[in-house]
Amino acid sequence: MKKQLKGRKRKLAKDKWELIVNLGYNPETKIYERRYRTFFGNDRESDAALRDFIYELENPELIASQEPLKEYLGRWYEDYYLPNHEQTSSKRAERIIKNNINPYIGHIPIGELTTDHVQILYDTLFKEGKIRRRKGEDGKTATIKSPLSPRTIKYVHTILSQSLNHAVNRDKITDNPCKDAIPPKDKEAAPEKWVVLSALELKTFLEDDRCKLHRDYALIHTAAHSGARQSELLGLTKDRILWINSAIRIEQSLHKDDDREDGFEHRPRTKNRRSTRTVKMSAKAMDVLADYIKKQEEADIVSNLVFTEPDGRPIARNNLATRFSNLAAKLGYPEMTFHHLRHTHATLLLADGAYINDVSKRLGHATPAITLNVYAHCLPQGDDVLVQKFDNLLK
Template sequence: MARTKRRQAGEGGISEYRTSTGTKFLIKYNAVRPDGSTKVVLKRGFATRREAANALRTEVRKVETGEWVDLSKETLTSYLDEWIGAQRLAPSTESSYEKNIRLHVDKYIGRTPLDRLTAMSIDTWMRKLELSGRADGKGGLSARTVRYIFTILRSALSDAVKHGHLAVNPTDRCSPPTPSQARPPEMLAWTAVELARFLTWSESFDSEAAMAWRVLGFTGMRRGEALALRWRDVDLDVMRVAVRRSVGLVRTKDRGEELVEGPTKTGQSRVVELDAGTVQKLRLYKARRSSISSELVRDSALVLGGLDGSYRHPERFSRRFNSHVTRARRAFGEDKLPRIRLHDLRHTHATLLLADGEPVKVVSERLGHANATITLGVYQHVHPGMGRQAADRFAALLDDPE
């Protein structure tokens, strides 16, 4: 029987140990700190000897090349700062990650050494967020928000394992809010009568804003897509618009607040057909803007931009819609017009089409979903009634087979 080759001094060693789930392996090696002192490093949790051997070779190589980092001195905050800088993220996503880490990770577990994180400490942190995690001190975060923050942390720690900073990912044994607990807020939508009532009122109150509400309601575009629409994207003769980009608000600690234009949410362009009424109103809207300045209707000008040609601020744009809804509800009576968010104009567009029997594939393409399965999942609330219609149609086929 061949003997296992004895490792030389400085190469480290591998040992096995027993756990309640079976045999595991640990590695042991010497590393030199920046001050010249030597540290004996132990890493546990390897499932096989081969896995442990591969990890040991990696760590010894880091020691030899000066790349080794004393993890006991690297905090979670320090690691996450480095991790975000290495990601390929859209500006808005990077801003969201940074904000959530700053407000909800750094404050609670950011000082914890990376290799001291445990599943229990992470579960305890999530429970604190649910109870009192709001930055304004007014209660806890929603299960949906906590799950989103946990997902960021899990991704970061998965990379830490992949790059040799951790032997195991502690989040693998955690209990974040479940998908059912993290359901999005209830989706709201207007009826066709309510949408028509609001648009008619808006035209008499603020014709320029009414054009924006109509574009959103009649095309299902996302807010950022509509605000980034340029006249070269609009073909009034062919009656369609090309949705190629989106603009979003990005906040960073160093640069403050800025509007950044980028691709659509899926990264794909799409074409959305327009109805004759919307085309007519866009022609009138364009003529009005042309009378103010020819610069507002040149090919590169923003369709829904400000009168100075700049992007409209997305959050102020949404607040303007909310204000209009409030005024319209006072005018009609609150029972005549439910309160919805700006994004719910997109839901209204999809819901009305699906309820009227438009194929899911067509609606999915108009909305710019990556596939029709997403549309079915988001708008499953529409389908019970549609299923009843399908059942009645099938029964009618058998009642009158000829």
């Protein structure tokens, strides 16, 4: 049985650490031996680096560059990727490693991995990287292979490149073999077709009895009047309704997470720094919220979440999407999604002359540039109007 080594770390300066591993007593030298390494990074990263250091010293027969890619990726994912990413991103990265990397090149030592290996991986995935298994009428399982999308292969490239960059930075390999490998280009996707309602159409939509009697009416009405993201509204809590100020405070979001007891993750943060915001609401919108919460209390629904299922459980976005699509179809908009309420809100404001920066803040975009890029076509002033305005200034 191999001797398990123990280590510790000592902070030298901000983001600078000394890693120390005790090798134990050496009877030949008659001293207690230690190994030292300097590491640059934050506290959590230094813990992972110390584990790496101990692993290398416990396995002297396994030269770092001879470690199979599969084993290296497993430790890199657990120690570096998982602690620094959201649950949704981590799950996807885990699937990519398990299904699209390890079965093909996981056995290759990282020191022997070449650009050719990586390029062949991308080419193989592009030809037959999507694997499905189906049972035939004879009861036997057949394996069906089809091309993996360029978009997914690009994500494979991102995960593999990030992990091997880490190996370069830790002196496990000298160069990243992904550097010169080229994933297939994704064909330019057709622009998403939005269903954006006019002010009159939205008013008619919200005042239709089929909408007003719908179980999600208050949620739909709030989305149309706030422009907030679906996950932000599903995560909205009652203590974040600012009744005196006629506003809602967006500070968290709700996401599906099958690993949790209730099946949901309440993230105490939003998509970006500017996404945490206060959104002013109309008196009508606040009245709808007040009426909805009153009905919840009368039905003895106990939940701090504003919008819930009739039994008080959080609303799953897939269920909401289905219910809204069915409602929209009945009202004459079969292609409309819940997210289109956000697009409608922004488009109506911009078309009416609202400042791009004000709309950007209201939507919670990271920068006004994002708002401009998404909604440039909605701005009322085209080149002809601008030319006429400039000409008028000179008259």
